[in-house]
Amino acid sequence: MTSEKTLIFKDVTVRYHDKSASVLSGITMGVSSNERVALFGLNGSGKTTLLLAATGLLPFTGRIVVDGIELTKKTADTVRDRIGFLFSTPEDQILFPRVIDDTAFSLTRRKIPVKEAHARAHDALARLGAADLADKSPFQLSHGQRQRVALAGALVAAPPLLLLDEPSSALDPAGKRSLAVTLSGINAAMLVATHDIPFAASVCSRYVLLNAGKTHSEGVDFKKAELCLDDSKI
Numbered sequence: 702m703t704s705e706k707t708l709i710f711k712d713v714t715v716r717y718h719d720k721s722a723s724v725l726s727g728i729t730m731g732v733s734s735n736e737r738v739a740l741f742g743l744n745g746s747g748k749t750t751l752l753l754a755a756t757g758l759l760p761f762t763g764r765i766v767v768d769g770i771e772l773t774k775k776t777a778d779t780v781r782d783r784i785g786f787l788f789s790t791p792e793d794q795i796l797f798p799r800v801i802d803d804t805a806f807s808l809t810r811r812k813i814p815v816k817e818a819h820a821r822a823h824d825a826l827a828r829l830g831a832a833d834l835a836d837k838s839p840f841q842l843s844h845g846q847r848q849r850v851a852l853a854g855a856l857v858a859a860p861p862l863l864l865l866d867e868p869s870s871a872l873d874p875a876g877k878r879s880l881a882v883t884l885s886g887i888n889a890a891m892l893v894a895t896h897d898i899p900f901a902a903s904v905c906s907r908y909v910l911l912n913a914g915k916t917h918s919e920g921v922d923f924k925k926a927e928l929c930l931d932d933s934k935i
């Protein structure tokens with residue numbers, strides 16, 4: 702059912718350390734299954750922090766529910782298995798000296814046999830037009846290629862939720878168009894942190910705009926969001 706929420710934040714307040722000041726406060730929002738939502742905000746508004754909080758990596762108060770599982774210390778590993786995460790710098794998530802091993806990692810770490818994991822990793826790379834990169838070293842790749850490899854790794858286990866941090870940054874116009882088409886064809890709920898409004902408008906059906914750690918506004922009128930993101934109007 703499309704109305705089921707794959708991601709819920711309820712009155713979420715996040716700090717980087719138990720006693721430091723909150724970086725996000727009182728965030729309430731959700732993403733329905735297969736819905737794609739843009740997360741807007743100026744630099745430092747808390748977009749990356751909100752994505753990280755959903756993976757259980759930061760202390761928070763309030764409730765976070767992923768694919769029906771309440772996020773707690775005990776459930777954090779299970780919750781992370783339901784999430785595909787794309788970091789804003791793909792090199793931060795590439796771990797192996799060969800692309801195919803890297804792409805297959807979220808399967809091999811779940812003890813899926815290497816042969817099957819590699820076959821699925823090949824499929825994920827092929828979906829992203831990156832099948833020819835399988836035997837390369839990630840360190841020989843361009844930024845756009847690395848990003849496709851990182852995205853293939855996020856998708857390979859078919860998670861119900863994708864959290865994408867600035868996925869279009871540093872891509873050329875053709876790369877952005879191709880990424881938008883790819884994301885639009887994926888069956889998963891997505892929260893896409895970005896300040897690239899045209900890209901978000903081509904991928905997402907609505908947006909939530911953060912300002913200084915709070916929800917500033919939300920809606921479906923991406924032109925309005927563009928006006929809000931102009932420094933003087935926020």
Ligand SMILES: Nc1ncnc2c1ncn2[C@@H]1O[C@H](COP(=O)(O)OP(=O)(O)O)[C@@H](O)[C@H]1O
Pocket residue numbers: 717724742743744745746747748749750751
């Ligand atoms: N590791 C960290 N420790 C403490 N504060 C941090 C850390 N990372 C980010 N922050 C602070 O959290 C706030 C939100 O940052 P961030 O979530 O990265 O914003 P955005 O992704 O919207 O640019 C900023 O004030 C930033 O300085």
Ligand SMILES: [Mg+2]
Pocket residue numbers: 748749750789866
């Ligand atoms: Mg960020």
